[in-house]
Amino acid sequence: MKQLEKLARIAKQLEPNTQQRLLIRDAVVQHTEKFLNSLYTRTAYAALNKSESLLNENFDEEGENVHSIISKVSTQIELDGINAASGFDMGYVPGGGVYSASLGDYWADITNLYAGIFYANPGAVRLENKLILWMAELVGYPSTACGNLTSGGSIANLTAIITARESRQLKAQDIAKYTIYLGEQTHHCVSKALKMAGLGEMLIRYIGIDAESKMMPLILEKQIQIDEEMGFIPWMIVASAGTTDTGAVDPLRMIGELAQRKNIWYHIDAAYGGFFLLTQTGKKLLEGIELSDSVVMDPHKSLFMPYGSGVVIIKNGNSMKEAFSDTAHYFQDFEPNELDFSPADLSIELTKPFRGLRMWLPLKIHGLAPFRAALDEKLILAQYFYTQIKAKGFETSNPPQLTITTFRFKFGRDENKLNKALIKSIQEEGKIYLSSTTLKGIFVIRLCILVFRTHKREVDIAIEVIEKHKNRLIKTLIDA
Ligand SMILES: Cc1ncc(COP(=O)(O)O)c(C=O)c1O
Structure with a gap:
């Protein structure tokens, strides 16, 4: 009986009481609120590789303070790689992840x-x-x-x-x-x-x-x-x-x-x-x-x-x-x-x-209306981006059917190499995240507008970022 009591006392840590639940929950909620409120100023991509120390992270017999755990996750995981909740994530096929779903x-x-x-x-x-x-x-x-x-x-x-x-x-x-x-x-x-x-x-x-x-x-x-x-x-x-x-x-x-x-x-x-x-x-x-x-x-x-x-x-x-x-x-x-x-x-x-x-x-x-509106908005934004990027002298494929535009710029001879350098430079800065693909042997950059947080402001910033990196690249080529 003593053994059972002892085991139950330890096992009952798995059932925190109301106050303890509030403490853990509040810590996590406060952290996620901070994350959400900082989304517009965070980068969409970072190759920090800060998570290596997690490999040495073991499980102890005693639990750890929730704030210390949150600190590890936020500094070693959240800031690294693609920020898939960001309205500046325009790589692959993103979506964002609406808040209310997390409550579900x-x-x-x-x-x-x-x-x-x-x-x-x-x-x-x-x-x-x-x-x-x-x-x-x-x-x-x-x-x-x-x-x-x-x-x-x-x-x-x-x-x-x-x-x-x-x-x-x-x-x-x-x-x-x-x-x-x-x-x-x-x-x-x-x-x-x-x-x-x-x-x-x-x-x-x-x-x-x-x-x-x-x-x-x-x-x-x-x-x-x-x-x-x-x-x-x-x-x-x-x-x-x-x-x-x-x-x-x-x-x-x-x-x-x-x-x-x-x-x-x-x-x-x-x-x-x-x-x-x-x-x-x-x-x-x-x-x-x-x-x-x-x-x-x-x-x-x-x-x-x-x-x-x-x-x-x-x-x-x-x-x-x-x-x-x-x-x-x-x-x-x-x-x-x-x-x-x-x-x-x-x-x-x-x-x-x-x-x-x-x-x-x-x-x-x-309700359905905001979903329809967000989708219509993304379709229009894709056409907007296509027109703008074309007007800036980039070579594009056909106008987007949904929300992806593929494009590249031409300067000199090796265009595949040039556009690889362009996407690398954009990704290294990380303000926006774009990805690339190869179409019939041609390297192209692709921009997919699908995160519900992507609006005209984000698309305008994306255009500025792309233009800035292109000009930098041209300058280094001319200077070389
Ligand atoms: C057209 C298409 N089909 C299938 C998939 C695979 O879906 P999932 O990554 O959810 O497994 C993707 C992923 O991007 C996709 O774009």
């Missing part, structure tokens, strides 16, 4: 609701299913669609690929007979997913893209015909609604009609572009998305949620259930619910957090 996480973590199985928490599962159905309606899918809230676009794409594999009953010994069609700018997580789904030996056809970086349906059709004549079985077409390189949206309707004619599974990776469906411009641009069999959208991109928010939706919900549903003897206490599918029956996960609350809460607290 806080709430869901404290209640620790089990959102994997309907029986364990019917309300959490229903709320997530309702959220997914709302997204399915945005896409134009029927109410028989099903989906899953994932940790991001990569897992979401993998989930769609597994569903399609099971739905078309692909057998291991036949994999090499099947073909899949990707665009030249399809995100690499799709080919990675193929390997993870055991489909790595499938023939991957990369279809050519036009001057606007869109997949060319006529070439696609021809390739399918050639493959059929060669005895292959065309299995899946993956179109993009917003490529990572350029933000290109493939001709979704034309590809969809072809997929239907040929009875090929049609998947759309709309991880970046998906939530632009909340705008009129986006609706027009993504016209035909409803023809797809499956779609991926990333709330941590165009719905401005924090990292860890993805979604996959399958038009024929039953095929998702058939792909993932399983049972075990320890599940004998509950009957499966036929109306409200459990996430565990539609995904790779069993135990999962109540991920939906972080997405549902911001939509309820703010």
Whole structure:
């Protein structure tokens, strides 16, 4: 009994009382408030490499003061690398992470609701299913669609690929007979997913893209015909609604009609572009998305949620259930619910957090209007940036379809080297963060406007920064 009492006394430190909770919570909240209030003056990038001492950080038997912990995290982690909450982060495909979502996480973590199985928490599962159905309606899918809230676009794409594999009953010994069609700018997580789904030996056809970086349906059709004549079985077409390189949206309707004619599974990776469906411009641009069999959208991109928010939706919900549903003897206490599918029956996960609350809460607290406005604003800002940067003599690709502009400057001969030097110089300063890519062998800088905190002021500053570094570079070249 004494041993038990002693153990309980120590273990009870895991349950701080109201006052102790207030102390820890206040310290963390005060720190995050400071972080938020300093965002506009912080850099978007820093290569300080200050976190090395964390490698020597061990766990002691006694706990540490919360202020000392906060100090370590804030100085060794937060100031380093990309500041992904900053309105000056215009690299890759950012989103920012709205504040209200963090409260959803806080709430869901404290209640620790089990959102994997309907029986364990019917309300959490229903709320997530309702959220997914709302997204399915945005896409134009029927109410028989099903989906899953994932940790991001990569897992979401993998989930769609597994569903399609099971739905078309692909057998291991036949994999090499099947073909899949990707665009030249399809995100690499799709080919990675193929390997993870055991489909790595499938023939991957990369279809050519036009001057606007869109997949060319006529070439696609021809390739399918050639493959059929060669005895292959065309299995899946993956179109993009917003490529990572350029933000290109493939001709979704034309590809969809072809997929239907040929009875090929049609998947759309709309991880970046998906939530632009909340705008009129986006609706027009993504016209035909409803023809797809499956779609991926990333709330941590165009719905401005924090990292860890993805979604996959399958038009024929039953095929998702058939792909993932399983049972075990320890599940004998509950009957499966036929109306409200459990996430565990539609995904790779069993135990999962109540991920939906972080997405549902911001939509309820703010309403849809600010999300639509932010997306429309970003679309206009992208056009604004494109016009301004072009006017400053930079070479650009076509006007942005969504919110990415690719550009480079020309001076002398080795333009790839020159633009590499330009992005390096911009990143070293860190005021803004931009990334780069290579398009048909040409090195280009890309600027993606998607953080909800990016407004005209931030874009104007970005233009000034780019111009300043370009002029500096030209001066060093002339002086040399
Ligand atoms: C078009 C596209 N698809 C898929 C992904 C992968 O998503 P995640 O990073 O959430 O796994 C990305 C990531 O940027 C993307 O831009």
